[in-house]
Amino acid sequence: MRRCRKTQKEMERYLDGELLPEKVRVFEAHLRACPKCRKELETKREQRRLRIHGLIPEEVPLTTEDIIAAVCGDVPARQPRGEVIPLATPPGWWEKFRSFAFRPAPAIAFALCIVALGLSLFLPFGILKNGEPGIVIENIQSSSSVVIFQSEHADTTLIWIVPNGEDQEAT
Amino acid sequence: MPRFHTAKFTFVFLGVILFSFFMPGKGKAASVQLEWRIILASHRKGTVDPRLRDIYRDLGAVFNYNSYKILDMNRVQLSKNQSVSIPLDRNRVCVIKVTNTTPKWVNVQIQINRKGRSVFGTAARLRNGRSLLIGGPSTRNKALIFSLRSFW
Ligand SMILES: [Zn+2]
8 A cells, every 4th residue: 555655754754753744644644543553663773772782783674583583592581672652442343444444455356356346247238157048938929930049159049930831841 | 533533424325235235035026027028030131229239149150141120129117927018910919928037037938829729839948138039930141039138
């Protein structure tokens, strides 16, 4: 989602306290709704803290495992000095669903489902499975002979009435 | 968080649409729309009515008529057990009755009466949009073809 990319771009400036107040509001609102960005920010903050402690050199990307190893291993337990983002409310079902559904893959899948459903329900000529006839003649009573033609795809069925006269051909 | 309201609304709206898709009985047409066409096929040089696009190829596969003209065409909304009478020519009348509707099919009974006497009758099941044609007999290089389609 675009908002995520923007948020992640703004993270460094946010941690440096350089983000404008109105941008901070939008930024934090997104964080409340987006666990992914929240986690990302936590990682960045953790990286900074470790850097301050001199545990990792600058510019080395860290995985969460690295951080956990670093924290659980050599670093003496210490109260984190960095600021803590106040989470006014824990994310509700809607925020969780929203952050899930607005990621590209689920969103596209969802959209495709809707399109498929729409097509199957609104196409005037539904797609027939192979061999399924479009028309079934259940019975015929006729004073004349009839010939029945069915088109290749069984879209059209023709009942042709043949006159019972001298010019009638056997049917 | 007012920013989320549009998205929230969209999801609720989509939910309602989806629900209506899966509502039991959806597609179980309470009434169906029947379209009939009375077609004059002849060997005379002529054209094919563009409104016959859907069946022209099938007609061409069976007949060698040159011209297909629509003499009359109409649509009517019918519920189960309702019927409609359509005059075919001076002597013949076609009576169509809807005998049943299911989500997949519509059952119709077609009766052709000539001077009050039944000369032809059939019961058929049609799928949405498929054409049932009843034609003949041909007289003097001409033939009348009756076409029936249902929509719901
Ligand atoms: Zn995000």
